Amino acid sequence: MTDHVQKKAALVTGASSGIGEATVRALRAGGWTVFAVARRADRLAALAAATGAVAIPADISEDDDVSRLLSQVTEAGGVDTLINIAGGARGADRIGTASTEDWEWMYRVNVLGTMKLTRAFLPMLRATGEGTVLNLTSTAALAAYEGGGGYNAAKFAQHAMTGALRLEEAEHNVRVIEVAPGLVYTEEFALNRLGDRQAAEKVYQGVEKPLTAEDVADVVRYAVTAPHHVNLDQIVIRPVAQAANHKLIRKG
Numbered sequence: 001m002t003d004h005v006q007k008k009a010a011l012v013t014g015a016s017s018g019i020g021e022a023t024v025r026a027l028r029a030g031g032w033t034v035f036a037v038a039r040r041a042d043r044l045a046a047l048a049a050a051t052g053a054v055a056i057p058a059d060i061s062e063d064d065d066v067s068r069l070l071s072q073v074t075e076a077g078g079v080d081t082l083i084n085i086a087g088g089a090r091g092a093d094r095i096g097t098a099s100t101e102d103w104e105w106m107y108r109v110n111v112l113g114t115m116k117l118t119r120a121f122l123p124m125l126r127a128t129g130e131g132t133v134l135n136l137t138s139t140a141a142l143a144a145y146e147g148g149g150g151y152n153a154a155k156f157a158q159h160a161m162t163g164a165l166r167l168e169e170a171e172h173n174v175r176v177i178e179v180a181p182g183l184v185y186t187e188e189f190a191l192n193r194l195g196d197r198q199a200a201e202k203v204y205q206g207v208e209k210p211l212t213a214e215d216v217a218d219v220v221r222y223a224v225t226a227p228h229h230v231n232l233d234q235i236v237i238r239p240v241a242q243a244a245n246h247k248l249i250r251k252g
């Protein structure tokens with residue numbers, strides 16, 4: 001890598017829906033070059049057509065896909081910003097009845113996927129002289145709750161990894177940001193977690209104004225466009241109706 005990597009260029013994972021998609025749109029509206037990454041090629045193609053982002057279908061938990069992704073981004077001019085949004089929750093079982101398959105999936109996507117992509121792109125980010133890594137975690141990374149053990153564990157791990165990375169990369173002038181949203185209404189998060197649309201809708205029932213994907217994307221955009229010497233170490237975002245993980249105001 002050289003110091004000629006293009007500036008205001010970001011790789012955004014989880015870009016096929018929700019917060020990832022909204023982040024791609026927000027950065028493209030600000031004139032950024034954006035590489036949009038997710039597994040679903042059809043959704044990425046539609047996003048690219050609508051925004052001018054560069055679509056690269058890939059599974060960030062697969063080593064071969066990460067290597068190919070790094071090669072393609074390098075050939076296209078590189079990035080100075082890595083935004084790790086891909087992740088998610090599966091299941092709401094208590095630990096006594098935990099699903100090994102669900103836990104393994106959450107660790108593979110939230111923790112190992114973030115690590116593999118960050119590891120691959122760090123030399124590029126260091127070479128820019130002003131690199132940025134932003135990890136989207138969750139308020140589930142900050143306080144445990146019943147039925148959330150697997151997601152708590154994965155997001156706590158991602159939170160810890162983000163803190164370690166900040167310490168390790170400060171000498172390379174790479175800033176490391178954590179954005180931890182609370183209740184966000186998106187088309188897929190609760191549905192993917194619970195596997196049933198009716199159960200998913202109950203998560204938001206009676207909450208007048210949960211966060212939207214666009215709310216979170218706007219904060220992500222602000223964090224990565226702030227002057228580089230400004231490091232927003234950790235940003236916690238909740239709707240006003242959610243004073244804490246365990247305190248959610250529902251009406252009606």
